[in-house]
Structures are given as structure tokens and as C-alpha cells.
Amino acid sequence: GSSRARELAVRGAGLRTAPPGANMRDTMHVAGQQRNHVLWLATRSLRAICQCTPAGAAGATEDATAEPRKIRRVLIHFAMEAEGMPLLAELDTLRKDEAGLPNLPALCYSGTYRGLDVVVVMNGQHPIYGVTSVGTTAAAVTAYAAVRRFEPDLLLNAGTAGGFKHRGGAIGDVYVSTSVVMHDRRIPIPGFEEYEKGRLATFVPDGLLKVQSGWKEGIVTTSNSLDYTPEDEIRMRDSGASVKEMEAAAIADVAHQCGVAFMALKVITDIVDGDRPTQDEFTENLGTAAASLQKAVPMALGFIAASHG
Numbered sequence: 001g002s003s004r005a006r007e008l009a010v011r012g013a014g015l016r017t018a019p020p021g022a023n024m025r026d027t028m029h030v031a032g033q034q035r036n037h038v039l040w041l042a043t044r045s046l047r048a049i050c051q052c053t054p055a056g057a058a059g060a061t062e063d064a065t066a067e068p069r070k071i072r073r074v075l076i077h078f079a080m081e082a083e084g085m086p087l088l089a090e091l092d093t094l095r096k097d098e099a100g101l102p103n104l105p106a107l108c109y110s111g112t113y114r115g116l117d118v119v120v121v122m123n124g125q126h127p128i129y130g131v132t133s134v135g136t137t138a139a140a141v142t143a144y145a146a147v148r149r150f151e152p153d154l155l156l157n158a159g160t161a162g163g164f165k166h167r168g169g170a171i172g173d174v175y176v177s178t179s180v181v182m183h184d185r186r187i188p189i190p191g192f193e194e195y196e197k198g199r200l201a202t203f204v205p206d207g208l209l210k211v212q213s214g215w216k217e218g219i220v221t222t223s224n225s226l227d228y229t230p231e232d233e234i235r236m237r238d239s240g241a242s243v244k245e246m247e248a249a250a251i252a253d254v255a256h257q258c259g260v261a262f263m264a265l266k267v268i269t270d271i272v273d274g275d276r277p278t279q280d281e282f283t284e285n286l287g288t289a290a291a292s293l294q295k296a297v298p299m300a301l302g303f304i305a306a307s308h309g
């Protein structure tokens, strides 16, 4: 254990260096940060080696993602502009935030709605591949940068998703997440059983499903693929998921690590266990689902403003 800790300490020490022109105080501050970082890395790796958890982490599914304080600022995160632009036509007092997020192609819009500060962020176009950045990497970096910049009380991931007919799902359904989980992260090493699933409880505003009686609640399962493997299928079924998409569990992880409440609001474009190719159904229904989100997101915001604002 100790040589591993030393190795991490050496690597950690190289992570931050004082910028050119830094004065003595800055240098001492950076040195202090380095020491803290080294200690943090060493503690974390020792915990991982011992497979023990810090006090409070045992109930990892009952956490900050599910329990917001008073909600004054909501960050709404869409992966795709095709999903989010209709909402911006509806919330037409929101203005483009030209600064955006550092080093990211993300698009940001901000303003107020029903007394809430509202920020809408979309991942934007990938700088190399020139298509919308979907999946967990873009979702996590965008969510992290947006949470750091805007410091929301609630992170709401809105978007489209696949539904399951064996759980009563149909195209056009609106789902609020109860928890999120991953179905394609496989790490067959003792101690990683729970981490690979990454299940996190999410915030369901009390009474929202009574007011929006047509909406459903369910478990949202995330992977980096629009399709799925036979192993994914088993994992999705075992997890109890009603909704399949490509970002929620990654964004919820960021929210949890930043101590921000999280909820997902997803509209169904395709039936995962149906008989049509997902990509065909998805493409056909993306427009109507985005139009549905255009109405559903303001309804959720209105409810949150009244109950938690």
C-alpha cells in the first residue's frame, strides 16, 4: 500500500505548478494545494485498497442529489440543441451568455422565469467531429464547468430517451427520474460492484406527479450507446429501468460531487424493447419530443418555483 501511495504522491506533486510570475504567497499557496492534493490522493487510494468507505458514504443512494435546499437558481442541461432550442423560444427572455464555458463548445443562455434564475446549457458541437457531443464525457465536462460557473441549487437534465414497453412506456411519455444508474460500466474487481452501477437517488419535487398526472416516474439508465448489447439488456432489466439515455447518470455524478440537487426530465422518442430500429424512431420523434419538453420544462420550473422557491 505505501509504495502505491508514494507513487500517487509523486504523480500528484506534478499536477500543479506555480504559473510564471507567481509571487511567494502564490507559490506557498500552490505548495499547500499540492500537499492537500497529495494527502487526498493518498487517502483515497488507501480507502480503495482497503475497500472501506468514509462515514456517510454508505448510503450512497441517499445523498445531496435528492435533497435540495431552497431553490433559487436552476441549471437546465440538454445534450443536444435539437432538444433544447424549442425551450429557448418559449423562455424568450433568456439571453445568450456569450462567455459560455471555458474551452468548451457549450452554449449557455440565462435569465429569469417565475422568480427563478434560469440557465440553459447545451453541450454544443464537437470541435473535431463536428456533430453534437452526446454521451457521458461531454455531459460530465459541460455539467462540471456549468455548475462551477453558475452555482445552481438544482441541476435539471432534460432530454429525449428510449422507453420500455415491458414497463408500460410509450412514445411521448414524460418521465421524472427517481434514480439514475449505468448499464455499460463493467469492472469485475471486488469492491467496484456498486461503483460500476453508479446508482444515485434523484430529486422528485413532492407533489409534482399529482399536479402533472399524465407524467410518469422511473429509473433512468445511462450508457454511451444508442443501441445495446445482450449484457446491457440484462443489466437494464435487472436495474428496474424505465428510461434509457446517454447522459443522466454522468451528470448526476457531477451534481453529487458538487453537492447540487439533481433531477432528470425525459421524453420518450423510441421503444427499446419494441420492433423498430431505435435510430429510425428517434429521428422521427425527436421534433415532437423537443416540442413536448418546451412545455414540460416550464411546467416543472413553475412547480419548483411555487414549492421550493
Ligand code: ADE
Binding pocket: 160, 161, 162, 163, 225, 226, 227, 244, 245, 246, 269, 270, 272, 278, 282
Ligand atoms: N435517446 C433517445 N432514445 C435513446 C435510446 N434508445 N438510447 C439511448 N439514448 C436515447
